[in-house]
Amino acid sequence: MDKLATFIKISNGKHNTQDCKINGKYPFFDRSEIIKYSDNYLYDDKAVIIPGEGTNFQPRYYEGKFDLHQRCYCITSNSSSLMTKYLYYYLECHKEYFTRVATGSTVKSLRLAHFLDMPVMFHPLEIQSHIVNTIGSIDDLIENTNLKAAKILNILELSLLNYPKVSFEFYKPQIVKSGIKKYYNTKEYLDTSSVEGINNIIESNTVTYNTRPSRANMQPMVNSVWFAKMKDSNKVIIVTNRDEDLLSGYIFSTGFFGLQSNNSLPLSFLTAIVSSKSFKEQRDLNSVGTTMAGINNDTFMKILVPKLNKNELLRYDYIYSHYINQLSLYRRKIISLKQTKQLLLDKYF
Numbered sequence: 001m002d003k004l005a006t007f008i009k010i011s012n013g014k015h016n017t018q019d020c021k022i023n024g025k026y027p028f029f030d031r032s033e034i035i036k037y038s039d040n041y042l043y044d045d046k047a048v049i050i051p052g053e054g055t056n057f058q059p060r061y062y063e064g065k066f067d068l069h070q071r072c073y074c075i076t077s078n079s080s081s082l083m084t085k086y087l088y089y090y091l092e093c094h095k096e097y098f099t100r101v102a103t104g105s106t107v108k109s110l111r112l113a114h115f116l117d118m119p120v121m122f123h124p125l126e127i128q129s130h131i132v133n134t135i136g137s138i139d140d141l142i143e144n145t146n147l148k149a150a151k152i153l154n155i156l157e158l159s160l161l162n163y164p165k166v167s168f169e170f171y172k173p174q175i176v177k178s179g180i181k182k183y184y185n186t187k188e189y190l191d192t193s194s195v196e197g198i199n200n201i202i203e204s205n206t207v208t209y210n211t212r213p214s215r216a217n218m219q220p221m222v223n224s225v226w227f228a229k230m231k232d233s234n235k236v237i238i239v240t241n242r243d244e245d246l247l248s249g250y251i252f253s254t255g256f257f258g259l260q261s262n263n264s265l266p267l268s269f270l271t272a273i274v275s276s277k278s279f280k281e282q283r284d285l286n287s288v289g290t291t292m293a294g295i296n297n298d299t300f301m302k303i304l305v306p307k308l309n310k311n312e313l314l315r316y317d318y319i320y321s322h323y324i325n326q327l328s329l330y331r332r333k334i335i336s337l338k339q340t341k342q343l344l345l346d347k348y349f
Contacts, residue, residue: 005116007079008087012052013068014042029060030069033196034234038067046084048075048091050098052110055193056203057098061088073115086128089135090120093349123348131348138341142334146200149330152323153198156272159320163306170307171265175297176226176258180219180251183209189216191253192228195235198275199331204250218252223267225274226256229294231287236275240267240328245335257295266317268324273305 013029015038020028024037031051049060052071061084068074075091077084097118102108123131188204189212196202207216218226220239228235237256239246252258259274261267273279286299295303308316 001119001121003116004118004120007077007082007120007122008075008115009078010073010075010112010115013070013072013074015040015067015070017069019067024067026065026067027062028067028069029062029072031072032234033058033060033200033202040067041065042067043074045074045076048084048088049073050075050091050110050115053107055099055108057095057102057110058202059088059091059095061085073110073112075115081125082122083125083128083132085132085136086122089131089345090122090349093345094118135341135344135348138337138344142337142341145330145334145337149199149327152326153275156320156323157276159316160272160276160278160306163308165304166307167301168303168305169301171305173265173301174260174262175300176218176221176224176260178217178254180217187212188250189213189253190237190250190256191215192230192233192235192255195228195237197234198236199238199327201237201331201335207251212251213253215254216251217254218256218258220246220250220252221258221260222247223261224258225261225267225270226252226258227274227279227283229255229257229287229296231284231293231295234280238267238271238324238327238331240324242325242328243332245332257300264313266313266321268317268320269308269313271324271327272320279303279305 015028017030017036019038020036021039022037024039026038026041028036028038029049030036031054044065046063047061047066049062049068050057050073052073075087077087098110098114099108101114102110122128186206186208189207190201190204194201194203207213222239222241224239226237226239237246237252259265259270261270282303282305283295286302287293287295288299
């Protein structure tokens with residue numbers, strides 16, 4: 001087998017997260033799956049981007065101008081016999097290599113040599129092109145579905161403007177308590193690292209009732225919204241009455257804060273609040289703790305949210321409830337598409 005060094009150019013980014021700009025012109029990639037933005041670009045190429053630290057060394061593919069965090073790697077093809085997008089699929093299918101070779105006791109890290117020394121065996125160029133076209137069509141469907149979901153989230157964001165503010169305590173929210181029902185087969189455990197953004201589950205771990213981690217102790221409930229307690233995080237899961245996969249097949253980490261909808265807080269309104277930028281800012285302002293700052297039940301109640309009267313809430317739910325069902329549909333569609341993509345990766349690699 002050849003070594004990856006034979007086929008690629010590789011370099012680190014140069015910037016940090018604090019260099020990001022909310023309205024920046026170019027994508028800024030770091031360890032998170034959430035794309036940030038920058039006023040500058042470091043690369044203008046077809047590239048595979050891999051985080052150099054963390055627990056999930058998930059490759060990402062991008063074409064065009066972008067900025068990059070100093071602890072991420074940019075990999076491009078340096079060979080006429082290797083398509084960069086094919087390399088992305090190859091590395092995605094072999095990402096367990098990075099988990100295996102990463103070093104460090106507290107935070108796992110990848111070094112340049114780990115990439116250069118990676119043993120590889122690529123398909124001929126004609127087959128590479130077929131693989132890229134086939135799996136790429138699935139990626140296009142995933143991207144289009146994500147764009148549709150993003151449009152809905154923008155609509156919900158705008159729907160909360162121009163209302164007076166009141167503390168969350170005003171609505172007497174129903175906070176989901178810890179504790180799960182005993183089960184006898186297996187379930188998927190969802191911790192906060194398994195979610196990026198709104199309704200985007202990137203991975204999960206299969207656990208039995210007796211072997212589950214102690215933090216795997218939150219039961220998904222019909223018409224509930226869950227967000228990560230930790231400061232500076234952007235992780236939200238919406239559970240509707242249509243999300244049977246989550247209701248029957250998952251348990252959540254106590255790192256999530258769960259809210260169940262009621263007459264005072266219909267699911268549409270609750271989802272709009274928790275997914276909004278304002279809520280994240282308020283969550284962070286009310287977070288406590290030094291090492292791992294986050295929200296608790298008491299500080300959560302102090303968060304400022306839009307104040308709607310009973311009639312306004314009824315009208316709000318009438319207008320926006322169907323958007324929540326769409327978000328649920330898109331989440332399930334993306335999961336199905338990702339499963340199809342994985343079958344194709346397993347077939348070709």
